Structures are given as structure tokens and as C-alpha cells.
Amino acid sequence: MQRCISQVSDTVSNMHYHVKCQHTNSGANANVYIIVNTFIYRYRFLNSGLWAGRASAATRLLTAVVKQVTESTAGMKTNDQELVSDMYIKRQHNISLDFYARVFQCMHETGSKPLPDCNPWKHMRESGGVWKNEFTQTTPAVFHFNGGGKKHHLEMEARAWYKQKIDSAADIEHVYSTKLRFNGKMREYRDICPKHLERTASLSGRENRPRQRKG
Numbered sequence: 001m002q003r004c005i006s007q008v009s010d011t012v013s014n015m016h017y018h019v020k021c022q023h024t025n026s027g028a029n030a031n032v033y034i035i036v037n038t039f040i041y042r043y044r045f046l047n048s049g050l051w052a053g054r055a056s057a058a059t060r061l062l063t064a065v066v067k068q069v070t071e072s073t074a075g076m077k078t079n080d081q082e083l084v085s086d087m088y089i090k091r092q093h094n095i096s097l098d099f100y101a102r103v104f105q106c107m108h109e110t111g112s113k114p115l116p117d118c119n120p121w122k123h124m125r126e127s128g129g130v131w132k133n134e135f136t137q138t139t140p141a142v143f144h145f146n147g148g149g150k151k152h153h154l155e156m157e158a159r160a161w162y163k164q165k166i167d168s169a170a171d172i173e174h175v176y177s178t179k180l181r182f183n184g185k186m187r188e189y190r191d192i193c194p195k196h197l198e199r200t201a202s203l204s205g206r207e208n209r210p211r212q213r214k215g
Helices: 055-071 080-089 146-156 169-176 196-204
Strands: 011-015 023-025 031-035 047-053 095-098 104-106 124-126 128-132 142-143 180-181 185-188
Touching: 047 055, 047 104, 047 142, 055 080, 080 095, 124 169, 146 196, 169 196
Parallel strands: 011 095, 104 142
Antiparallel strands: 011 047, 023 031, 124 128, 180 185
16 A cells, blocks of 8 residues: 555545445444535545555455355355445444545446436546546546446547557557456457557557558
8 A cells, every 4th residue: 555645544445436325333223324525525435446555454355355255145246345335434454545536536427316426527637648637636546447437448548648659569469468367267458358459549549550660
């Protein structure tokens, strides 16, 4: 974890809004909802898709999650985001949330009650290949195109600073030949995301082909 983010936290997670209203159980077994200033903390719900922390803290957190999953009657269908949200509410594992999207930015839009209307896309502005959240006045380092946010992925990547150059044949092959573990098998990136580089190149207004040498 980056200690500059929080001096009291072991893990940092992105604030998001695509999750049930957070609650704790009182002695009467009633739901007690967390009320947070919606203007100051626009991104105030935990999203388990993006997080960072020290290896020791991550081990403790993941061990606790796996334990609850194995003990749950739902098994592998257990919602890990709900589990971690409950841990945060109970102040377990010293979890801190990135309220201002200084590190993480989720791009999913919400609007259905009881969740607040929040569309991160409206907050984002690009300048010089760098995306800035004008609501929080921060430049997130990592973007998570979860849920409906996937529709913004290619356009935002096409305008990123590292897409401003034309890829060489070696660059393209290096990316496509990279192997990833996907569904338990090692597969090349070209099999998982075919034509990805070409699609982002077309959106950025350039052709994704090697530079032509001038004679």
C-alpha cells in the first residue's frame, strides 16, 4: 500500500456505487444504513475490483474472504464485494477507501434508487493524453471499466498518452504474444482480445501499423 494515501490503513479500495446499500445489524437485527455526505464523498461505496495493499495485509484479507466463501452455502457464487463491504463496515482489516479517486477510478454509471445518480464519464476530461476527474480534481492512476463502464474503455484508452505514437511491428507482436492465465489456461493476448490494438488505433485517428522508413 502507498502510505501517502493513508497513514492508518493496510489496504486501499476504490469507492464505487454498484453495490447494495451498506448496512450493519443492530441488536434488534434491523438494518442500519450508513449516511455519508453525498457531495463530499460522491464515490463512497466499496468496489472490490480494484485494491492495493501490503502483501501481509492482502494475505490476511484474502484468507478471510476465502474462509467465508468456503463456509457459505452459496459457495463460489458468494459475492466477494459484499463480503469485503461488510468487513469495511465492521472496521475489520484496516481498510481505507479512495473517496477522491486519487488512485482508482471506476467507470460504471448508477442511477437506480436507492443509489445516487452518478456518471463518472461526465466527470472525466482528457488533456495531453491524461484523464482528470474534474469533480474530485484528481488524475486517477488506474481505471476500472466495470459493468456499464466497459463502453468507455476503448475511447478512453485511445486517447491515453501511450497511444499517441504509432506502434512498431515489434511493439504489436510483443503485446499480442503476451501470455495470460485465462480460465485456468495460459493463452496469448491475441486470442483473448483479438484486434484490440487496431480498434483503439482507429478511435485515436491513426493507423496501427509500423512507421514507414524514409529513404
